[in-house]
Amino acid sequence: MLKQEINELLTRTGPGTPMGDLFRQYWLPALLAEELPEPGSPPVRVKLLSERMIAFRDSDGRYGLIDEFCAHRGVSLWFGNNEIGGLRCAYHGWKYDVTGQCVEVPSEPENSNFCSKVKLTSYPLVKIGDILWTYMGDPATQPPLPEYEFVHVPPEQTYTSKRWQECNWLQALEGGIDSSHVSWLHSAGLRNDPLFKGSKGNEYNMNDMKPFFEVVDSDGGLYVGVRRNAEEGHYYWRITPWVMPAFTMVPPRADHPVHGHFWIPIDDENCWVFTFDYQPVRALTEAELAAMKAGHGVHNEYVPGTYRPLQNKDNDYLMDREAQQRGDTFSGIKGIAMQDASLQESMGPIVDRSKERLVSADSGIIKARRKLVQAALDLREKGVTPPGVDPAHHRVRSAAIVLPKDQSFLDVASDALTARPGVRQATV
Amino acid sequence: MANRPTLLNSCASAATAAEARYRIDAAPQTARATRVVALDAGAAEIVRPLPEQPWLGAHFLRYQGDPGDGDLADVMLTTPDGQRVLLSGELADADFVMMIATTGDGAAAAAAIGNACTLRGIMTAGVILGSDDAVGDAVTALRPHARVLLVSKDQRDVSGVLTALGA
Numbered sequence: 001m002l003k004q005e006i007n008e009l010l011t012r013t014g015p016g017t018p019m020g021d022l023f024r025q026y027w028l029p030a031l032l033a034e035e036l037p038e039p040g041s042p043p044v045r046v047k048l049l050s051e052r053m054i055a056f057r058d059s060d061g062r063y064g065l066i067d068e069f070c071a072h073r074g075v076s077l078w079f080g081n082n083e084i085g086g087l088r089c090a091y092h093g094w095k096y097d098v099t100g101q102c103v104e105v106p107s108e109p110e111n112s113n114f115c116s117k118v119k120l121t122s123y124p125l126v127k128i129g130d131i132l133w134t135y136m137g138d139p140a141t142q143p144p145l146p147e148y149e150f151v152h153v154p155p156e157q158t159y160t161s162k163r164w165q166e167c168n169w170l171q172a173l174e175g176g177i178d179s180s181h182v183s184w185l186h187s188a189g190l191r192n193d194p195l196f197k198g199s200k201g202n203e204y205n206m207n208d209m210k211p212f213f214e215v216v217d218s219d220g221g222l223y224v225g226v227r228r229n230a231e232e233g234h235y236y237w238r239i240t241p242w243v244m245p246a247f248t249m250v251p252p253r254a255d256h257p258v259h260g261h262f263w264i265p266i267d268d269e270n271c272w273v274f275t276f277d278y279q280p281v282r283a284l285t286e287a288e289l290a291a292m293k294a295g296h297g298v299h300n301e302y303v304p305g306t307y308r309p310l311q312n313k314d315n316d317y318l319m320d321r322e323a324q325q326r327g328d329t330f331s332g333i334k335g336i337a338m339q340d341a342s343l344q345e346s347m348g349p350i351v352d353r354s355k356e357r358l359v360s361a362d363s364g365i366i367k368a369r370r371k372l373v374q375a376a377l378d379l380r381e382k383g384v385t386p387p388g389v390d391p392a393h394h395r396v397r398s399a400a401i402v403l404p405k406d407q408s409f410l411d412v413a414s415d416a417l418t419a420r421p422g423v424r425q426a427t428v
Numbered sequence: 429m430a431n432r433p434t435l436l437n438s439c440a441s442a443a444t445a446a447e448a449r450y451r452i453d454a455a456p457q458t459a460r461a462t463r464v465v466a467l468d469a470g471a472a473e474i475v476r477p478l479p480e481q482p483w484l485g486a487h488f489l490r491y492q493g494d495p496g497d498g499d500l501a502d503v504m505l506t507t508p509d510g511q512r513v514l515l516s517g518e519l520a521d522a523d524f525v526m527m528i529a530t531t532g533d534g535a536a537a538a539a540a541i542g543n544a545c546t547l548r549g550i551m552t553a554g555v556i557l558g559s560d561d562a563v564g565d566a567v568t569a570l571r572p573h574a575r576v577l578l579v580s581k582d583q584r585d586v587s588g589v590l591t592a593l594g595a
Contacts, residue, residue, distance in 0.1 A: 001594050166443070214567075214577040269445070313439040346439065348448040355451075357458045358592050360524065360553040360576040366592040367578060370585065408567055410560075 002353035002369065010372055011168045011350050013265040014050035018376040023049055023245055024137035025379065025389050027146045029262045029274045030065060030125060031055055031132040032162055043087055045078050049136060050267040055125060056098070059084040063125035064098025065134050071102065071118050096120060128152075130160040131274065147391040148247065149419035150260065150278040158278035159257075159292050161299045164308050165341050168350040169246065169271035170369075173263040175340045176248030177364045179226045179240055183209050185343070188329050189336045190253075195277070195288065195297030196336070199253035201400050201428040204228045204236035215364045216410055220244060220393025221371065223417065224364040225409045230402045236428065237409045239417060241396040242368055244375060244388030249398035250298065252427035257288055258398060259298045269349035272307075275299055275337065280397075281424045300337040309338055317342040395419040399426040462486040462595035463518050463525045464586075465505065465541060467534025474557060474583050475528055479508045481587065486595040487518060491537040503540045515541060519548055524593070527554045527574060528586060532565025542573020551575060555586050 002010075013020040028048065035044050036057040043056040045068065052068040054077045068076055070089040079090035086103055088095040094115075095104035100122030102115040123134045124142070129151025135142050150158050165172050175181070182190075183205055190202040208228035216223045220243040230236040238251035249260035257277040264272045275298050277284070284292075295301035301310040311317040317333045324332035333339045358366060375386035387393060399416040403409060416426035441447060464486055466472040472490045479488045489505040495514060503515035519525070525545050527538055538554070545552045554574030556566045563579055570577060578585060 001592060210575075212571075212575050212577075214571075214579065216579045217581060313443050314437045316437060316439045342439070345443050348443055348451075349445045352448070352451075355455060357594060360526075360551055360589075360593060362592075363553065363576050363578050363589060366589050367580070367585065369592075370582075370588050374582075405572075406568070408564065408571075411564070 001356055001358065004352070004354045006369075006373060007350075007353045009376065010369060011170050012268055013169065014268065018380050019372070020049055021137075022372070022376045022379055022386055023265065024135075025141070025143070025386055026137075026245065027126075027133045027135050027143065028246075028264055029131045029162075029272070030134040030264075032160060032274075033127050033130050033132055036063065036132065040082050043078055043080060043082055045076075047266050048134070048272075049265055051136070053123070054078060054080075054087070055132065056082055056087050058082070058086060058098050062098045063127065063132060064100070064122060065125040066096060066098070066100040066122040067120035069120075070094055070096075071120060072105075094118075098122070098125075129158060130155075130276075141385075143389045144391050147394040149280065149395065149397065150258075150276040153278055153280060154283075156283040157280070158276065159284060159289060160274060160276040161292065162272050162274045162307055163300050163302070163337065163341070164266075164306075165271050165273050165345065166269070166313060166349070167271070167345045167347065168268055169263050169265040171344045171347055171351055172271050172273060172341075173246055173248065174365050174368070175344055176250075176261050176263060177222075177224060177240065177242055177368050178362070179224060179238060179364070180211065180213075180361050183211075185330050185339050186336050188327065189339075192328075193296055193336065194291045195256050195259075196253055199256070199428065201236060201238070201251075201253050204230050204428075205238075208236075213361055213363060214409070215367050218243075218393075218396070220388040220390070220396065221247075222364065222367060223410070227409075233405055234402050235405055237399070237401050237403055237413070239399045239401075239409055239413060240364075241398055241417065242364075243393055243396060244386060245372060247388070247394075249396070251398040251400040252425050253400065254427060256427075257284060257292075257297075258425050258427075260398070261298070273337075273341075279425075280419075281422060295335055295337075298337050300335055300341075309341065311335070311338045311342070313342075313345055397425060400428045401426050402428055458594070460484065460524055460594050461522045462590065462593070463522045464488045464590065464595070465525060465527050465537075466490045467527055467529045467537045468531050469533075470530030471528040471534070471557070474530070474586060476508070478587055478590075483590070483595055486590060487522075489513070489518065491534060491541075494540075501540075501544065503537065503544070515544055519544055519550060522548075522550055524551045524553070524595070526586075526590065526595075527552065527570060529554060529556050529566040529570055530558050530563075532569045534566070535569035538570045538573045542570075545573075553589075554578070555580065555589065557581070557583055557586070 093106040100120035102118035214225040262274040378384035553576040554570040
């Protein structure tokens with residue numbers, strides 16, 4: 001249970017809020033690179049942290065993320081024409097470059113310098129891997145660029161998708177930290193999903209439905225270790241890293257690609273889920289890529305032409321009660337991603353955590369909330385840079401390992417939990 | 429009878445903020461009977477001020493040793509006001525035990541409490557407080573006996589977790 005004022009603090013990320021200030025300390029995924037594929041691509045509406053913006057790529061290929069609305073009459077620049085050197089408002093022709101600087105006001109005289117005095121708010125937009133990243137905080141404290149492994153492996157080793165989730169970001173993030181739901185909600189996926197099935201770890205998962213948990217601080221956030229019985233004298237460990245504020249990785253299975261998520265607030269009642277799969281040391285196979293693009297694993301199918309999941313609340317997520325009765329799915333919803341999203345959206349746009357009844361197996365969630373609150377308050381009151389800003393904190397991995405019962409996963413698995421170029425993931 | 433939702437898109441209407449207003453407002457009846465046991469002197473110092481806070485029935489206890497009556501299956505504890513009580517009595521109506529440790533000194537206590545809880549079907553957790561290099565023995569001591577372990581440098585996590593769990 002959480003006091004209502006703490007729930008408010010954690011869930012509100014608009015400008016000027018404590019959690020909004022916290023998020024504005026980090027580089028955040030803003031778009032997929034495929035949304036601005038080439039110089040002069042059509043502009044794209046972007047809303048992050050309750051701020052509406054336009055992303056575009058100018059004729060020189062430079063990326064820009066600027067206030068959505070023209071300084072003149074407040075028209076959306078989504079209707080603008082992406083011309084040589086900038087984006088021109090469709091109403092009266094005011095033109096802006098990728099920094100938000102107005103470079104032309106057609107109604108002014110030829111030699112007027114009026115446009116130089118007009119500038120829209122803008123944020124940097126940088127392509128790393130398949131993602132366009134932005135930093136929405138004070139330019140004076142802009143940190144180094146992110147170093148998450150999945151965006152730094154060669155392009156043929158990584159794949160990222162994104163989907164719109166219609167609830168507050170924290171509900172979605174908490175699903176990424178909560179390992180205990182996997183054996184229930186995703187039980188069928190462990191048997192039949194092409195990006196999950198066939199792992200020895202799946203057998204351990206399903207043979208021990210009452211796992212033990214260990215939650216440990218890391219430099220950037222937490223490690224949540226879950227252990228189940230394996231062969232005599234051994235435990236099977238699945239270790240999930242959380243890097244503040246919104247990055248989680250799923251422990252791997254067999255030689256399947258390693259996957260994870262960023263849970264990024266759009267506004268207080270919607271979020272983007274950026275979902276990645278990568279192989280640290282080999283290219284993704286055609287079969288793996290095809291499965292991801294078909295919505296298997298932690299990806300999903302889409303309403304054509306959008307990033308809205310095909311299964312959504314307007315069609316009851318295509319609930320299939322017969323599949324549920326047969327045991328093909330545990331909740332009647334197809335696909336691991338939408339199994340999570342459907343339940344998290346069912347909690348309402350912002351769940352009232354003052355009415356929840358947590359159990360000790362939720363200790364990872366409890367500790368994550370406490371770290372977020374503490375970091376937000378330390379930032380506000382003392383100016384302390386929060387965990388997860390330092391790129392060294394990004395170089396983490398999830399791991400799945402079998403260890404003798406007397407060994408701590410932290411002592412033995414520290415290498416496995418660190419991103420190491422050219423070294424395979426630790427998996428069972 | 430066909431198993432049909434009232435509307436084709438019932439999830440869409442049910443998941444709105446407006447509909448959230450109609451959720452039953454009464455708190456679910458899920459009272460928890462929590463016992464918090466400090467296993468060593470450092471843990472006892474951390475737990476000592478906690479009884480002053482408002483709790484929903486949690487008992488705060490300190491491990492003292494075996495009861496001296498030959499019953500190796502039981503454990504002697506003390507309450508904040510110095511009363512000596514037996515673990516078996518404290519567990520009679522408990523459903524959750526949280527052990528607090530700062531060192532590995534409480535290994536025997538953790539084993540006794542963990543075994544007693546296992547026999548009675550009582551959930552166990554452990555909070556281990558200290559720096560990374562100092563808590564290894566405590567982790568080893570508690571791991572077999574606590575279904576959930578939280579290793580932390582922040583002493584406030586004890587009250588924070590207990591509050592979150594409605595103790």
